[in-house]
Structures are given as C-alpha cells and as structure tokens.
Amino acid sequence: MVTLAPEAPLLPAPRRSVLRRRSAVPGFGLTLGLTVTILSLVVLIPLAAVVIQSAKLSPAEFARAAFSERAVHAYLLSFGTSFIAAVINGVFGVLTAWALVRYNFIGKTLLNGLVDLPFALPTAVAGISLATLYSPNGWVGQLLTPLGIKAAYNPTGIVIALTFIGLPFVVRTLEPVLRDLAADVEEASASLGANRLQTIVRVVLPALGPAWLTGFALAFARGVGEYGSVIFIAGNRPFVSEIAPLLITIQLQQFELPAASSIAVVMLGVSFVMLLVINAIQAWSRRMG
Amino acid sequence: MAKRALHATEDAPWVRWTVLGLVCLFIGLMLVLPLTSVFVEAWRKGFDPFLEAISEPDALSAIKLTLITAAITVPFNAVFGVCAAWAVAKHNFRGKALLITLIDLPFSVSPVVAGLIYVLVFGLQGWFGPWLIDHDIHIVYALPGIVLATIFVTFPFVARELIPLMQAQGTDEEEAAVSMGASGLKTFWRVTAPNIRWGLLYGVLLCNARAMGEFGAVSVVSGKIRGETDTMPLHVEILYNEYNFVGAFSVAALLCLLALATLVLKGLLEVIQPEVSGRAVR
Numbered sequence: 384m385v386t387l388a389p390e391a392p393l394l395p396a397p398r399r400s401v402l403r404r405r406s407a408v409p410g411f412g413l414t415l416g417l418t419v420t421i422l423s424l425v426v427l428i429p430l431a432a433v434v435i436q437s438a439k440l441s442p443a444e445f446a447r448a449a450f451s452e453r454a455v456h457a458y459l460l461s462f463g464t465s466f467i468a469a470v471i472n473g474v475f476g477v478l479t480a481w482a483l484v485r486y487n488f489i490g491k492t493l494l495n496g497l498v499d500l501p502f503a504l505p506t507a508v509a510g511i512s513l514a515t516l517y518s519p520n521g522w523v524g525q526l527l528t529p530l531g532i533k534a535a536y537n538p539t540g541i542v543i544a545l546t547f548i549g550l551p552f553v554v555r556t557l558e559p560v561l562r563d564l565a566a567d568v569e570e571a572s573a574s575l576g577a578n579r580l581q582t583i584v585r586v587v588l589p590a591l592g593p594a595w596l597t598g599f600a601l602a603f604a605r606g607v608g609e610y611g612s613v614i615f616i617a618g619n620r621p622f623v624s625e626i627a628p629l630l631i632t633i634q635l636q637q638f639e640l641p642a643a644s645s646i647a648v649v650m651l652g653v654s655f656v657m658l659l660v661i662n663a664i665q666a667w668s669r670r671m672g
Numbered sequence: 673m674a675k676r677a678l679h680a681t682e683d684a685p686w687v688r689w690t691v692l693g694l695v696c697l698f699i700g701l702m703l704v705l706p707l708t709s710v711f712v713e714a715w716r717k718g719f720d721p722f723l724e725a726i727s728e729p730d731a732l733s734a735i736k737l738t739l740i741t742a743a744i745t746v747p748f749n750a751v752f753g754v755c756a757a758w759a760v761a762k763h764n765f766r767g768k769a770l771l772i773t774l775i776d777l778p779f780s781v782s783p784v785v786a787g788l789i790y791v792l793v794f795g796l797q798g799w800f801g802p803w804l805i806d807h808d809i810h811i812v813y814a815l816p817g818i819v820l821a822t823i824f825v826t827f828p829f830v831a832r833e834l835i836p837l838m839q840a841q842g843t844d845e846e847e848a849a850v851s852m853g854a855s856g857l858k859t860f861w862r863v864t865a866p867n868i869r870w871g872l873l874y875g876v877l878l879c880n881a882r883a884m885g886e887f888g889a890v891s892v893v894s895g896k897i898r899g900e901t902d903t904m905p906l907h908v909e910i911l912y913n914e915y916n917f918v919g920a921f922s923v924a925a926l927l928c929l930l931a932l933a934t935l936v937l938k939g940l941l942e943v944i945q946p947e948v949s950g951r952a953v954r
Contacts, residue, residue, distance in 0.1 A: 407847040407850055407851065408843050408847060411759060411762075414756070414758040414759035417752075418759050418760075419771075422756075422771075425820070429793050430777075432789055432798070432799065433789050478691050478695050479695050485681075485683070486688060494695070497699060497935075498703075499938065500707065500931065501703075503878075503931035504885070504928065504931040505884070505904075505905045505924075506888070506905075507906075507927075508905070508908065509706060510887075511908060512706040512710050515713060516706060516709050522705065523701065543702075547702050566681045579683065608785070609782075610782065611887035615909075628888065629784075631784050635791065638797070640792065640797055644788070647788050650782050654780040657780060658773070
C-alpha cells in the first residue's frame with residue numbers, strides 16, 4: 384500500500400475526520416489552534432464586551448441611549464454623507480477605471496499609484512489637509528466662497544472627506560472586471576449595428592454591475608465608520624455635522640460607557656449587515672460571471 | 673480629410689479627452705492637491721521651522737512611540753497571518769468560510785469602536801479595570817492599549833494577502849517535501865516561505881502603513897498625554913487644534929513621506945509579482 388502521508392495514523396481517527404478531510408501537510412492543529420486563540424483574544428472577546436456592556440441596560444434605557452435624537456441625527460448624517468460620497472466615487476470610479484484599463488496616456492503609472500493614496504495616507508493627515516484646502520481661506524475654499532458654496536465645517540465637508548477615503552474602492556474592484564471583459568463582446572455588439580453609446584450602455588455597463596455594486600458598498604461601509612479624516616473638516620456641531628463615531632468618543636470622554644456602547648452596538652450591527660450585503664453581492668457576481 | 677475608422681472597442685477622441693479631463697480634475701482635486709498642500713503648509717515658513725517642528729522633544733517622542741508600536745504590531749500580525757493562512761489555505765475543515773469572515777471582521781468595524789472595546793475590557797470601569805489597578809498594570813492610556821488597538825485595526829492585512837496566494841499555490845510541493853521526509857518546519861522554511869515571500873512583504877507593507885497612520889482607534893485608547901502616549905497622527909491633531917499649523921503639517925509631511933514610500937514599494941512589488949496586486953481592496 385502506497386501512502387503519501389507518513390504521519391497517517393494506523394487506526395482511523397473518526398472524530399478528526401468528521402472535522403476535516405485529512406491533508407498530508409502537517410501543522411494543522413498547531414496553526415488552527417493559534418489562529419483561533421489569537422482571533423478570540425484580540426477580536427472576538429473584546430467585541431463581545433461592547434455587546435455585554437450595552438446589555439446591562441434595560442431595553443428602554445438602551446433605546447434612549449442608542450436612539451436619542453442626537454444619535455439618530457448622527458446615524459442619518461453618517462449614512463447620508465457616506466451614500467453621497469459613494470455615489471460620487473461610483474461615477475468617477477468608473478471613469479478612472481476606464482481610463483486606466485482602456486487608454487494609454489502619459490502619467491498613467493503615476494495615476495495608477497495615486498489611486499491607492501487614501502489606503503496609504505494616515506487619515507488625520509488627509510483630514511487636516513482637506514480642512515485647510517476647503518476652508519473659506521483655503522486654495523479651493525476661496526474659489527468656492529464667491530459662488531456662495533461653503534465646503535468645510537458642514538455636511539458638504541464630510542462628503543469631501545468620505546469621497547477621499549472611498550476613492551480606491553470602486554476603481555480597484557472595477558479594474559480587473561473591465562480588464563477581463565472580452566473585446567469580442569463589444570465587437571459583436573458593434574457588428575450587429577449598435578453604436579458606441581448603445582454598446583457602452585447596453586453591453587459594457589451591465590457587465591460591470593456586480594463589481595460596481597461591490598465597490599460602492601465597500602466605499603459606503605468604510606465611510607460610515609470613518610473618523611480621522613472627517614472630524615477636522617466636519618465642524619462637529621451636534622444635530623448638524625456630528626458623525627456617529629464622533630458621538631461615541633464624546634460619550635466616552637464624559638464616562639458615559641453604556642451610552643457609548645449602545646451607539647457602538649448599533650454601528651456594529653450596521654457593519655455586520657454591510658458585510659452580509661457585500662458577501663451577497665459577491666456571491667451574486669460569481670454566479671453572473 | 674481622411675479619417676481613420678475607429679475600432680469597435682475604441683472611443684472617439686472627444687470621449688477620450690472628456691474622460692481623461694474629468695479623471696484628472698477629480699484626482700487633482702481629491703488627491704494631488706491635498707498631498708501637495710501638506711508639503712506647502714509644512715515649508716510655508718522655510719525649511720528651518722519644519723526641521724525644528726519635527727525635532728522638538730514632543731515630536732521626537734511621538735515618532736518614537738509610532739515606531740515602537742509598528743515594531744510590535746507588524747511582526748505580530750505577520751506571524752498571525754502566516755499561521756492563519758497555513759491553517760486555512762493548506763487544509764480543509766468545517767467552518768473555514770466563517771473563520772475567514774471573522775479574520776476579515778476588523779476591516780468592517782469603525783476604528784472608534786475598535787478603540788472602545790479595549791476601554792471596555794481594560795479601562796477603569798472595564799472588566800479587568802479594578803484588578804489591573806490593584807496590580808499597577810497600565811494598559812489603556814499606555815503603550816499596551818495603543819498596541820492592542822493597532823493590532824486590531826491591522827489584523828487582516830497579512831492573512832488576507834496570503835490566504836488567496838497560498839490557496840492558488842496548492843499543497844503539491846508541501847506534500848512532496850513531507851513525503852520525502854522533511855519536517856513540518858523545514859517544509860515551511862524551504863518550500864512555502866520562498867513561494868510566499870513577495871506576498872508576505874506586500875501584506876507587511878500595507879499593515880505597516882496602517883499601523884503607523886492609525887488615528888481613530890488609537891485616539892480612543894491613548895489618552896493623548898503629550899510626550900508620553902501621543903503617536904505621530906495624534907500629535908498632528910494636538911498641534912492642529914493648538915493652531916500650530918506649521919508644526920502639524922510638518923509631522924504630517926513625515927507621514928506623507930511614509931505613505932509615498934509605501935506606494936512606491938507597493939508598485940515595485942506589483943511589478944515583481946503581478947498576482948499580489950489588487951487584493952488590498954477585498
């Protein structure tokens with residue numbers, strides 16, 4: 384009998400085989416054990432703490448803390464500005480991905496590298512720089528002021544910061560799909576008499592749909608939780624430009640741990656739903672592809 | 673005037689120029705201008721104030737704290753990432769998809785919530801708060817808290833980079849090594865490690881950039897004690913709120929240089945091994 388697994392036991396170990404199909408590669412128990420232990424200690428148990436902390440409150444108290452008028456304003460602001468920023472990135476992300484994949488131009492490598500800047504640049508740096516640029520005296524702000532546009536210290540400023548933060552997501556999820564999109568589909572469409580616009584709208588854009596939605600959802604999810612780049616440009620006025628993550632830190636500074644935890648639980652719930660939505664979109668796009 | 677006919681996948685020149693124009697305008701306003709303005713603001717009063725700002729004791733202490741935090745966080749997450757990728761990519765077991773989702777979880781959690789959870793566990797009113805005080809152990813508002821929060825937010829970087837890479841490479845080479853009598857550790861060092869080194873470096877690079885630049889999570893657990901628990905991004909905030917703009921932008925310029933170096937190295941790695949690119953997103 385030839386076996387490739389020298390450490391295979393002489394007697395079958397039914398319990399382990401229920402858990403997994405045996406692989407000849409060693410170290411399964413050790414690495415899985417370490418992974419699960421570290422994951423539990425660093426991520427899962429601390430995350431459970433926030434749920435347990437908020438569970439100390441009665442449902443009425445929880446509702447009062449998590450859905451106070453101020454908190455509801457903060458959620459709506461975070462969702463609304465993240466949505467608008469994701470839409471902006473949805474539009475310009477398609478154009479940027481299109482330019483990067485389809486066109487050749489001077490500085491393409493530079494543009495390609497720059498797109499990832501929001502991933503590499505610390506959020507606080509982005510925050511102070513955007514706040515300075517778009518404030519009424521800033522380079523861009525002083526051009527907008529005569530037009531009657533106020534771009535900093537209000538929700539518009541939040542949208543600007545979240546657009547910066549979400550910029551790479553749509554571009555980077557679209558790029559590989561656009562690259563794999565076979566040219567013959569477009570050629571077929573053209574040879575069947577469609578003009579270029581019809582080909583783009585009826586053939587190309589539908590094929591990009593799932594990837595676009597994924598990028599949009601990733602940008603939106605990132606925006607909802609974003610803190611560092613927003614607080615400098617937002618103005619942070621309660622009921623006007625106070626985002627949900629900021630409200631958590633304010634409650635924490637006032638030692639209102641249960642209130643902070645309640646808002647955090649709502650935010651975690653939203654993250655969890657977004658995670659499910661993104662996974663569903665990706666499963667759908669795999670079926671489509 | 674003879675016009676060349678357009679290929680079916682080509683856009684008319686006016687479309688090209690419009691698209692490129694819009695993209696340049698957007699990238700210029702959103703990325704190039706903010707990046708440039710950091711250096712302009714930092715050097716507004718010349719090079720000497722910039723040098724002074726980054727060499728004053730509080731700035732130096734912030735730089736040191738950031739370097740120490742990254743020096744602990746990045747190796748920790750690298751070891752965890754290799755470990756998790758080995759278990760997930762080289763073996764089959766039930767609940768694998770769930771495990772991958774849980775490893776990815778910190779990316780979906782707001783940084784502020786990431787900081788809050790450690791305050792709830794180790795803070796004064798937290799689970800271990802009273803015990804820690806009795807034993808004079810400082811976690812929150814001290815280095816361990818900053819390190820923990822940073823580990824949390826950078827947790828998935830290396831693992832998510834390595835898992836798809838190692839899955840694509842399969843287990844044939846490892847199985848061959850083991851069947852010829854190599855030990856597990858030897859198989860890893862001699863067979864797997866050379867195959868994953870660029871991917872590992874890529875993950876480490878992104879992990880490091882985020883570790884040095886993390887703001888939200890660290891700001892919740894740090895307490896922002898000047899010269900003691902403020903990291904570089906927190907120091908930027910402190911100086912900015914004191915209207916010391918040259919100081920704030922000087923430290924910010926250093927962080928910009930880190931970001932630019934990260935992007936250049938990342939670009940180089942994508943040239944060396946094209947299959948590592950693009951996974952940073954998802």
